[in-house]
Amino acid sequence: MNSTRLIALLAFATVILVLGLLSDSVASETDPSLPVAETPYVLGDPIEAYVEFMMSGGPPPDGIPAIDNPRFIRADEAGLRPEAMVIGFAHGGEAKAYPQSILVHHEIVNDVVGGLNVGVTYCPLTATAQGFERGETTFGVSGQLLNSNLVLFDRETESYFSQINATGLSGEHRGHTLAEVNLIWTTWERWHAAHPDTRVLSDRTGHLRNYDRDPYGSYTPLRGYYVEDRTMFPVMHRSGSQHQKEMVVGARTADASARFVLGDLESERIQMTENFLAVYDPTFHTGVIYERPDGVELDGLRVLPGGDYEFNGEIHPPRELPFEPLVSVDAFYFAWHAFYPDSEHPRVP
Structure with missing residues (x-):
């Protein structure tokens, strides 16, 4: 083999190698896999028992529409009362507030905060606000409930997850625990004081909803379902040692x-x-x-x-x-x- 042909082959091989590396790099940046915890959370019951007890809350999958393209406004544009409940998340130098008055109608916001892709989830029936890393997929509301609590699903694999224990109930991620982030359930006054530069989820969601009306009651003042000593759906374990809504x-x-x-x-x-x-x-x-x-x-x-x-x-x-x-x-x-x-x-x- 002459030197000219050898140099040409080496150059071609180098190009193929570089393209392969670039391809791997691009693939890793757009990897749709859902982040999960290295070690699953402890469970109070076997997953089989959860699946058997899971029931329909009424709407079909995505019947309660998640917010997939959220818009945000400045704090001084929000018009929130000091005592209004919000869900706060701060990460990577960015702070955002998600009003309960909006989340009660949507339950999930697929967002990016400080460069992190997150699903901000809220279940009005259980007063739980929890955040999960979502990778390149998005979360939706399944319409199912477990212990009166939100069951969400990821749109990449259609795996179902319990919100409170953050664990997969079905599909590819059955038994996996989602990678969870800390959200703050607090009042607008408290969140804004701690994060004066916070952005606020706009009620321009693209969905026709009355965000001045909470179908379950009110937090300002506290009334309706949120103070009643009852649940709306059956639960697997019940105790009377505390008020149910404590x-x-x-x-x-x-x-x-x-x-x-x-x-x-x-x-x-x-x-x-x-x-x-x-x-x-x-x-x-x-x-x-x-x-x-x-x-x-x-x-x-x-x-x-x-x-x-x-x-x-x-x-x-x-x-x-x-x-x-x-x-x-x-x-x-x-x-x-x-x-x-x-x-x-x-x-x-």
Whole structure:
């Protein structure tokens, strides 16, 4: 083989190699796979039992339309009352607020925040606002309910997921736990004070809805379904130890789950169970839950005036304590108990 032909073949091989690498790079950037957690959350019941108990809430898949192309406005354009409930998410230097008055009609917003593709989900029946990484797919409302709670699906594989336990019930992702992000369920006044540059989901959604009317009642003032000591659909586990609509803050790991009554946590500021540590966050009137560290003495954790905490001589905001943070979920008591009847909780003396 002469040198000219050899050089030509080498050049051709190099081009093929580069194109292959570029192809792999493009494929990875547009990979439609759905991010899932490395370790699934603990479950209160077998998946088979969940699937058997799952029922129709009335609408067909996408009958409750998710917002797939959300528009946002400035805070001063939002016109929200201070006490209006919002779902907040801050990531990558960007903060957004999703009014409950809009989400009650759509339940899911497929969005991008700080460069992260997320599904912001809200179930009005269980008062749960939870965020999930969505990769290049989008989420929809399936129309099914489990323990009166939203069942969502991803449009790439059509796998169904329970919102509260974030776990696949059917399809390719059965048994997988979604990669979850922390959302904040709070008032507009509190969120705006903490994030003055926040953008707000516009009611120009492309759907014909009366966003001044909540079909379940009202949070301002609190009335209707949101305060009634009843559920609208059957649940797998029920307890009368708390008002059904008492707000709790829950968390789960691969091995255990816990729930803390928000009112009690607000009063005590610090609560613990065998595997969990919860502190009250007065900025948003919610709880922040950490894994309780093994072998670490927590007697040095103290409450400070103004909402911070001191641990071993160092001062920390509620969300920056030197422990392993968990995704904390605000929920109605009945809903958390329905999924996690054996949750750890502080014992009442």
